[in-house]
Amino acid sequence: MPDGAGRAASSPLVGGIPEPTLDAFSVAGRRASSFPPLDVPEQRLDLPESTTQSPGLPEVAERDLVAHVTRLAHRNFAVDLGAYPLGSCTMKYNPKVCDWAAEHPAFRDLHPAAPAALTEGALEVISEIEGILCELTGMARATFQPPAGAAGEMTGLLIMRAYHESKSRHPGVVIIPDSAHGTNPASVTLGGYRALQIPSNKRGMVDIDALRAAVDENVAGLMLTNPNTLGLFETDIVEIAKVIHDVDGLVYYDGANLNAILGVTRPGDMGFDIVHSNLHKTFATPHGGGGPGAGPVAVVEHLAEFLPGPIPVRIDGRLRWEQPKRSIGRVHGHHGNFLVVLRALTYMRALGGEGLRRVAERSVLNARYLESLLSEDFEIPYPDPCMHEFVASAAALKRATGVRAMDVAKALLDHGFHAPTMYFPLVVEEALMVEPTETESPETVEALAQALNEIAAAAHDDPQYVQSSPHRTPVSRPDDVLAARHP
Amino acid sequence: MPDGAGRAASSPLVGGIPEPTLDAFSVAGRRASSFPPLDVPEQRLDLPESTTQSPGLPEVAERDLVAHVTRLAHRNFAVDLGAYPLGSCTMKYNPKVCDWAAEHPAFRDLHPAAPAALTEGALEVISEIEGILCELTGMARATFQPPAGAAGEMTGLLIMRAYHESKSRHPGVVIIPDSAHGTNPASVTLGGYRALQIPSNKRGMVDIDALRAAVDENVAGLMLTNPNTLGLFETDIVEIAKVIHDVDGLVYYDGANLNAILGVTRPGDMGFDIVHSNLHKTFATPHGGGGPGAGPVAVVEHLAEFLPGPIPVRIDGRLRWEQPKRSIGRVHGHHGNFLVVLRALTYMRALGGEGLRRVAERSVLNARYLESLLSEDFEIPYPDPCMHEFVASAAALKRATGVRAMDVAKALLDHGFHAPTMYFPLVVEEALMVEPTETESPETVEALAQALNEIAAAAHDDPQYVQSSPHRTPVSRPDDVLAARHP
Amino acid sequence: MDFTPHTADDVARMLNHLGLSEPDDLFSHLPDAVRPKTSFDLPEPLSELEVMSHIDGLGRLNRSDLICFAGGGIYDHHLPPVVRSLTMRPEFVTSYTPYQSEVSQGVLQMLFEYQSMVATLTGLPVANASLYDGPSSGLEAVNLAVAEKGRPVVWISRGVHPHTRQIIVTFAHARGIDVVEHPLVEGRTTWSVEGAPEPAALIIAQPNYLGVIEDYGAVRALADSHDALAIAEIDPMLLGVLRSPGNAGFDVAFAEGQPYGNPMSFGGPVLGVFAVAGDLLRKLPGRLVGETLDTEARTAYTLTLRAREQDIRREKASSNICTNQSLNAVAAAVHLAWLGPQGLAEVGHQSVQKAHYLADELRRLPEVELAADAAFAREFALRTPADPEVVVTKMAERGYLAGIPISGDYPEYRGGLLVAVTEKRTRAELDGYSAAMQEVLADA
Amino acid sequence: MDFTPHTADDVARMLNHLGLSEPDDLFSHLPDAVRPKTSFDLPEPLSELEVMSHIDGLGRLNRSDLICFAGGGIYDHHLPPVVRSLTMRPEFVTSYTPYQSEVSQGVLQMLFEYQSMVATLTGLPVANASLYDGPSSGLEAVNLAVAEKGRPVVWISRGVHPHTRQIIVTFAHARGIDVVEHPLVEGRTTWSVEGAPEPAALIIAQPNYLGVIEDYGAVRALADSHDALAIAEIDPMLLGVLRSPGNAGFDVAFAEGQPYGNPMSFGGPVLGVFAVAGDLLRKLPGRLVGETLDTEARTAYTLTLRAREQDIRREKASSNICTNQSLNAVAAAVHLAWLGPQGLAEVGHQSVQKAHYLADELRRLPEVELAADAAFAREFALRTPADPEVVVTKMAERGYLAGIPISGDYPEYRGGLLVAVTEKRTRAELDGYSAAMQEVLADA
Numbered sequence A, B: 001m002p003d004g005a006g007r008a009a010s011s012p013l014v015g016g017i018p019e020p021t022l023d024a025f026s027v028a029g030r031r032a033s034s035f036p037p038l039d040v041p042e043q044r045l046d047l048p049e050s051t052t053q054s055p056g057l058p059e060v061a062e063r064d065l066v067a068h069v070t071r072l073a074h075r076n077f078a079v080d081l082g083a084y085p086l087g088s089c090t091m092k093y094n095p096k097v098c099d100w101a102a103e104h105p106a107f108r109d110l111h112p113a114a115p116a117a118l119t120e121g122a123l124e125v126i127s128e129i130e131g132i133l134c135e136l137t138g139m140a141r142a143t144f145q146p147p148a149g150a151a152g153e154m155t156g157l158l159i160m161r162a163y164h165e166s167k168s169r170h171p172g173v174v175i176i177p178d179s180a181h182g183t184n185p186a187s188v189t190l191g192g193y194r195a196l197q198i199p200s201n202k203r204g205m206v207d208i209d210a211l212r213a214a215v216d217e218n219v220a221g222l223m224l225t226n227p228n229t230l231g232l233f234e235t236d237i238v239e240i241a242k243v244i245h246d247v248d249g250l251v252y253y254d255g256a257n258l259n260a261i262l263g264v265t266r267p268g269d270m271g272f273d274i275v276h277s278n279l280h281k282t283f284a285t286p287h288g289g290g291g292p293g294a295g296p297v298a299v300v301e302h303l304a305e306f307l308p309g310p311i312p313v314r315i316d317g318r319l320r321w322e323q324p325k326r327s328i329g330r331v332h333g334h335h336g337n338f339l340v341v342l343r344a345l346t347y348m349r350a351l352g353g354e355g356l357r358r359v360a361e362r363s364v365l366n367a368r369y370l371e372s373l374l375s376e377d378f379e380i381p382y383p384d385p386c387m388h389e390f391v392a393s394a395a396a397l398k399r400a401t402g403v404r405a406m407d408v409a410k411a412l413l414d415h416g417f418h419a420p421t422m423y424f425p426l427v428v429e430e431a432l433m434v435e436p437t438e439t440e441s442p443e444t445v446e447a448l449a450q451a452l453n454e455i456a457a458a459a460h461d462d463p464q465y466v467q468s469s470p471h472r473t474p475v476s477r478p479d480d481v482l483a484a485r486h487p
Numbered sequence C, D: 001m002d003f004t005p006h007t008a009d010d011v012a013r014m015l016n017h018l019g020l021s022e023p024d025d026l027f028s029h030l031p032d033a034v035r036p037k038t039s040f041d042l043p044e045p046l047s048e049l050e051v052m053s054h055i056d057g058l059g060r061l062n063r064s065d066l067i068c069f070a071g072g073g074i075y076d077h078h079l080p081p082v083v084r085s086l087t088m089r090p091e092f093v094t095s096y097t098p099y100q101s102e103v104s105q106g107v108l109q110m111l112f113e114y115q116s117m118v119a120t121l122t123g124l125p126v127a128n129a130s131l132y133d134g135p136s137s138g139l140e141a142v143n144l145a146v147a148e149k150g151r152p153v154v155w156i157s158r159g160v161h162p163h164t165r166q167i168i169v170t171f172a173h174a175r176g177i178d179v180v181e182h183p184l185v186e187g188r189t190t191w192s193v194e195g196a197p198e199p200a201a202l203i204i205a206q207p208n209y210l211g212v213i214e215d216y217g218a219v220r221a222l223a224d225s226h227d228a229l230a231i232a233e234i235d236p237m238l239l240g241v242l243r244s245p246g247n248a249g250f251d252v253a254f255a256e257g258q259p260y261g262n263p264m265s266f267g268g269p270v271l272g273v274f275a276v277a278g279d280l281l282r283k284l285p286g287r288l289v290g291e292t293l294d295t296e297a298r299t300a301y302t303l304t305l306r307a308r309e310q311d312i313r314r315e316k317a318s319s320n321i322c323t324n325q326s327l328n329a330v331a332a333a334v335h336l337a338w339l340g341p342q343g344l345a346e347v348g349h350q351s352v353q354k355a356h357y358l359a360d361e362l363r364r365l366p367e368v369e370l371a372a373d374a375a376f377a378r379e380f381a382l383r384t385p386a387d388p389e390v391v392v393t394k395m396a397e398r399g400y401l402a403g404i405p406i407s408g409d410y411p412e413y414r415g416g417l418l419v420a421v422t423e424k425r426t427r428a429e430l431d432g433y434s435a436a437m438q439e440v441l442a443d444a
C-alpha cells in the first residue's frame, strides 16, 4: 500500500499502525498555501546572501496535512481523554473558558512592542494577576517574564546574587535537598553557584542538623519545594528559613507544588523570600505536549528593586512600563508567555478566593484518599500524611515479582490511565509519584486505585504479562538505544 | 471498576471498550454550569403551568463531560481522518478557512429577525452566492431557505404545483426513474403527488420509450439526477426534457451529483427548470455527523415569481427582503442554514471559476481511475464511462464466495477507509457505490483500489474472515433487531 | 485556493492510464447540445488572505454587536465555550450519517444521549435525532397527526409562531390539509369550535408567540373531546420552570432547539426538537438511534426503526428527511449536560424574572403598555405610540436590538414590539434599554 | 466557577473514610506558625458569564486592530486557520512532555517532524524540540559555545536583537562570561578585534536588528581565525530568500520562531528555534525526539539523548530547561507544511518587495531617510525629523502601528523608527501608511 495514502489506518480507531512522516505525502509541486499576487511593482534587488535554492520542505496538499495531523492527534493521550496522575506536574482539567480567553483577538493579535498606551488591557492583566499571585504567596511584587518554572529558578538565583552583591558579598553556594527536582541543581550551576546537596532525614524532609552543619557565610541561599517532592509538608520550614536567614541567605520557594496550599498557607508565612509559581500546574493552564508554561517570580518587598524589568507601574491611574531601580535586567524577549498568564488570570477570577482554597483542599483530599486505597504492594516510605501527591515505592513488589515501577506505569496505560511520574524523586527506590489533582472525581480516584491494585495482583500471578505491557497501545516500549542513533 | 470513572479506556488509543452514557458520571449535586446572581429584585410571580420539579438531566462536572465527549469523538471516523468514499454523499475535504467564516462573530451572533438595514452583510452573502449558483446551474433566481436536499425537493415540487395551478391545471403524477434516491419518491408523496416510477434501460439510464409511454396530461413533471445515481450521465437528457415539456410539465434536477459537472455543463443547458444543490456535497460544507446541510433551489426565469420568500432584492444599491409575487410561501423558519451558505460562498470564492471546473474534472478523473484499478470481482454493470462516482456489483463475488457487498464494506473499515454506500441504487444487485471525490490524491485512490482488491482476494481464500469483519474497530456489527427494542 | 492534491504530472499520468489526453476528454461522451458555447461568468480564484478579507468586509456590514432583545424562537443565551470546543471536533463535524456504526459510535452515542435528554425534558418517551428547525417540525407534527388520525384537518392557535403557521400552510395546501386557525383573545387562544371540521390535532405554542402562557389542560380536554392529538410548540429553555408537555398529557412536542447549544447564526443552522408519545413511535419522522449489543456483546449504538425512512420506505416514508441537523443536536446535548437540572432551571428563572423587571420598567413610560395583559414568561409584546420599525431603528443607534415588530403577522396587535429577555442581560442593560426607549419615544 | 467534581456528600464520605471530620483537618499537621491568622484578600468567585465580560472589558483597552508595521522578531504574517484548528486539538494542548511514548506518539512525531523541517531550513543537521523564545535561545547558544570552547568570552554584534543582548548580559554576569559588543557602522557589524579577549563564539543577526543583511562569509572567516563558533540569530521567515546559516558554514543558528505558526500574542507564548552542527549534538540544550522501533519493530518516536538533560544530569546538565514551547513548535510544523517550499519563498519574496516599495515611498517624504543606508530585507530603520514616540502615537490615531522606536536601544540612531513589512500588507495599506506619515510629519 503506498505509504502516503490517505487512509486512517494509523488511527487507533481502525488499526493503529504507524503513521508515515509528512515526506510520504510529499509530491513535487503539491502545495496547500496560496497568496495574493504581488500588488506592488516588482524590483530587481540582488540582495547579498540571497538564494534561489528552494527551501527543503515537504510539499503536501492541505487535505493530506489535515488528515496526517488529525491521525497523529488520535495517537496521543491527554487530560481531555482521562485521568493523568503524573506526579509533580499537576495535570488538572484545563477549563475551556481559559482557551476562549487565550484566543481573544484583542490579546492574541497584539504586538509586544506597541506602547503601553495602546496595550493598556494587557498591562491591566499583568497587574491584576500580580496582585492575586502576591496575595496567594505572601510576596510583595512579581515578574511575569519567566516562561517556565526553570526560568523562574534562574531569575530567582540572579535576584539572590544581586541581593548579595548589593551588600558587596559573593557567596558561592546554594543548598538544595537531595529530593530536589533536576531543574534546581541545573539552575544553580547555570546561575553561577555551586549546588550543595543535603540529605533528607528519615521523615523524607530536610535534615535540620545536616542543614545547620552545611550553612556558613559562603551560602547564598536555599532552594526548597514545600510540600516537597515526596508530597510531604516540611514541618520545620520556619526553623529552616531561620537557619538560612541567620547568615543573611535567601530562601527560594520552588512553586511546583503550590497547588496543595492555595489559601491555606503562604510561602511568605513560612519565611520564603523568592517564589516561583508554575501557572501551567497550579493555575490550570494546559501543558501543550511539553509547553508553553509560565513561571512568574514573586519576591518580598526588599527584593522588589531587583526584579527583571520592565514591570507595569500605575502612574496617575494608568499603567506604564518601568524598570525596577536595581533590576537584574531582562529574562524574556518580551513580556513572558502572556497568553498563558491571561489563561491563569481567567482561572483565578473564575474560582475566586473560595475556589482557590477548594483547590488545595480537594487536591490533598484526593491524594490522601487514593493513598489510603492502595494495597500493601505499594509501600509508602515515609510516615507523614501526604499533601496533594504521594510517592509510593514498588521496591518490595520488584523484589517479590521482578515487576518494576516502570512496568506498573506501562500496565496502567492499558487500564486507560496515564502513568504516574517514575523514578523521581531519587531518594525513593522504584518511585511512583502519584498526583490525582482536585479535578478528578472520587469515582475516578477509586478506579485508579483499583487499577494499580489489579496490576500489583497481576504482577504476582503473571509477572511477564505486566513486564511486557502495555498491550493495548499502538506501540509498546520503543527502543531508546536505537533512537539515540537517529536524532 | 466504577462505570463513571474518568479513565480513557473507551478511547481506541488505550483499549476501546464501550464508553458509558453520561448518567454513569452523574451524581446528585454535581454541576458544570454557573451563573451570576440574579441582579434584579426577585418577584413572586406564580405563573400558570409553572413547575418546581427539577428537570431530569444528568448532573456532571465539566471535566467529566469534556472527557466523555472527547473519548466519544475518538470513536468516530471522519473525513479529517481519512478517505470517505461514501457514494452520493461527496465526502470531500472541508476547508478550514470555511470553518473560520462560519465562526465569524459578525455572522454567528446575528439575530435573524434584525431588519435588513442591520444585517446587510448577511443579505450580501445570500445575493452573492445566488449569482454564482445561478451561473453554475444555468438558472435565473434561487432561494436559500431549504435546509437540505430533501427540503429542496419539497420546495421544487410546490413550485411545480404553483406553476400548474397558475394555469389552473391539477396534474397528479410526478415521474421518477427506478434508480432515484429515496428522498425523491418520499418528497413526491409529501408534495401531494403520486410517484410514477419508470424502469432504467440496459445502459442504466432513463428508458426514453418507457418515458414517452408514461407521459400524459396528468404528468406534472419529472425528477432526475444527472449524472444519475449510477454515476452515469443521462445522454438523452435533452430529449427527456423535451418529452416532459411537450405536456408542459417541469423537469426537476436533483443536484446531489452536481459535483461532476461544475463548469462543464449546466442543468439549464440540459433543459431543467428547477434545480436543488446540496451545498454540503458539491460546495464542501461539512456533513456534521448527519447534518446540517443546505439545499438551495434555483429556477428558470418564468418560475422565479413562485419562489419561497422573502428573498433579497436590491433597491437603489441596498439589499432588502421582498416576497416574490406569487410565492409559494415560507419553507424555513428563517433564512435557511445561513452559516452553511456562508461556508459555501467562502469555498466558491476561494476556488473561483477555474477551481470549480477543476473540481468536476478531478472528481471524475479520480472515479474513473479508481474504477479502472478494480479487479474483475467487482463488476461494473453498465458500459458507459462513469462520472464522479460509479456503482460496482459484488453479486458475482457473492455467488462465488458468499461474501456480500456489506461484508466488503465492513472489511474496508479494517483497511482504514470509510465504506462506500451499500445497496443503493436498488437497480444494482449487491451494489457498492463509490465516490472518491476530487480531494483525494492519486496515491489514496490507488490504496483504496488495492484495499478493495485485497478484500476480494481474501473473500476467495477465507470468506469467514471477511464476513466477520470488521476486526479492528471497537465494536463490530451491532444487532439491529435488538436496537429496535430500545429506541 | 485549490483543495485538489493533483499536480499536473498526476493528472497527465492518470489521463494517460485511461487512454485520454486532456481533462476535457473525460466529458467527451456528453452530447454537444448540453455543452455551453460561452464560458462561465464566475469570479477569479482568491488566495486565503483575500477570501478572509472579503468575508471580513461583508461582516462589517452587520450589526451583530447590538445588545439583543429579539427572540421569537432564537435567543441570545449564554453559550459556554465548552459547547463549541466539543461540538466543533472534526470527528463530529466532518463525518456523515452514521450508517457504518462500527466507526460511528461517537456520533451515535451523542445523538442517543441527546434523544434521552429531550425525552426526559419533554416528558415524552421518544425523541428523534433532530429535524431542520422549529417551524418545519410543526409541519412534521401535522403530517404525523393527519397520518395517525386519517383526518386532513388540524386546528392551530394563532399563538403558534407565525413562521410555523406559514410553513404548515405552504405545505398543507399541496397535501389538501385544512388548517383551521383559532384567534388569540386577551393574548390566549380561544377555540371557536362552531362549524369547524373535525381535527386530527390541536396545536398550541407554550408560551405562545406573544410570550403568554396557555392553558395546557383546556387544550388537552378539548383535543380529547374530538379524539385529536394535542401538540405543543414549546420554548425549550423554559422546561426548568414550566411543566413539560408530557406532564400535561400532550402527544407531541416540538421546539426551535437553537437555545440548546447553538449561536443565533442568523437563524440557521439550528435544530428542530421533536418528541412523541410511545404509541406514535412508528410514525416518528427523522433519524432514531437505539442502544444494542455487538457480536461480542459490547454495548453499541446504531440507527434504528429505519423502516420509517425514505431510503427504505421511499414513497411511503413517514417523512422525506435525510440530512438533518445532527451537529446541532450534539451541541444541544453538550449544552444540556453542562447546564444540568439546576442550570436549566436557573436560566429559565432568571430569564423570566428579568423579563418581568424590564416589562415593569417599560410600563412606567407614558403610553406604553403590554399588547396582551396576561401572564407571560420571558417574552412580551409591548405596545408603544411609535411605529415599531422606527423604534427598532432608533434603538439600534443606541446599541440595542429592541425586539421584533409584530404588526405584520398580527394586524390585531398593531404597533406591537415583541421583546425577549435572557439570563444574559444584566440589570445595567435592562435599565439602559428602558432609558433608551424613553428617549426614542420622547423624540418620536 | 468550580472545576472540582466533588459534592458536599463526596467530601464528607472521603473525609470520613480518612477519619477526618472537616477539610481543614487535612492540614492539621501544618505548624500553627505558618497558618495565616487573617483571611486572604482575594476576589469573589465569578460565573462564566462574568469572567468572560471581565476579559472582554480588558480587551477593549487594547488596540490590536491597528494595521501592523511593527516587527523586531514578532511579525504579522498571514496565519492560516488550518494551523490553529490542528494545533489547538486537545490531544496536543492538554498533554505534557511525552515521557510515556506509547501514548504520546502524536506529540512525539509532530516534534520530530518540526525538528526535521528546522534542520533542513537552517542547513544544520540537528534541531531541538524548541526553546522558550528567540532571545533566550541566544543565551543557550552562548552557554553552549562557552562549554564547547572552554573560553568565557563571546563577541556579539550590536545588530543582534537588543533583548537578546540584554538577556545574555543578565545571565553572563552571573556566570562570569565576558560579552564583548561590536558596533554597527553603516548598519553593518564591524569587528574591533584589537585587544579583545579570545572569543568562544562570534554572534551576529541575519538580517540584523536594523533589517540590514550581514556578511556571512566574513564572520565565518573571522571566527575560524579565532577558533570560535559562528552563531547567527536569523529571521526564520526569510529562509526562502536568504541562504541558510548552515550553507554559510555557521555552527549554531537560533531564531524567534513566532512567525512559524504563532499569533503575535503580545510576545508570548512564542518559541525559540535552535539548530546546531553535528559535532555539537551532545551539548544541545532542550528536548530532542528520535525515531526508533518498538518491541514489534513498528516505527515509533521517543525522547532521546536524555543524558544531557536536567532531570538526569542535574547540576551538570547542558541546560535547565524542562517545560518548553512544544505546542508552539507543533504550530510551526503545521504552518511550515502548509507553506511548503514555494509558500515560504513567496512570503519572503513578497515581504522583501513590499518593504522596498514602502521604503522608497517614505524616502520621498521631506527630511525622511533610512537610518542605515545598506541593503536590507523586509525591515528598515527610518529616520524622520519627528520624535518616533510621537510618530507612533499619531500614526495610531490614523489606524497604524507605525513601528518600533529604536533610540532607546540605539542612541547612535537617534530618531530611528524600525518598520517591518509582511506579505500580508496590501499596497493600499502601504500607500495609506505613507500618506498618514506625510500628514503626521507635516503637523509635527
Ligand SMILES: Cc1ncc(COP(=O)(O)O)c(C=O)c1O
Pocket: A088, A089, A148, A149, A150, A151, A181, A183, A184, A225, A229, A254, A256, A257, A278, A293, A294, A295, D321, D322, D323
Ligand atoms: C518540583 C519541580 N520544580 C521545578 C520544575 C520545573 O518547572 P518547569 O517545567 O515549568 O520549568 C518542575 C517541573 O516539572 C517540578 O516538578
Ligand SMILES: Cc1ncc(COP(=O)(O)O)c(C=O)c1O
Pocket: B088, B089, B148, B149, B150, B151, B181, B183, B184, B225, B229, B254, B256, B257, B278, B293, B294, B295, C321, C322, C323
Ligand atoms: C441522489 C440524492 N438525492 C437527494 C438527496 C437528499 O439530500 P439531503 O440529504 O441533503 O436531504 C441525497 C442525499 O444523500 C442524494 O444522494
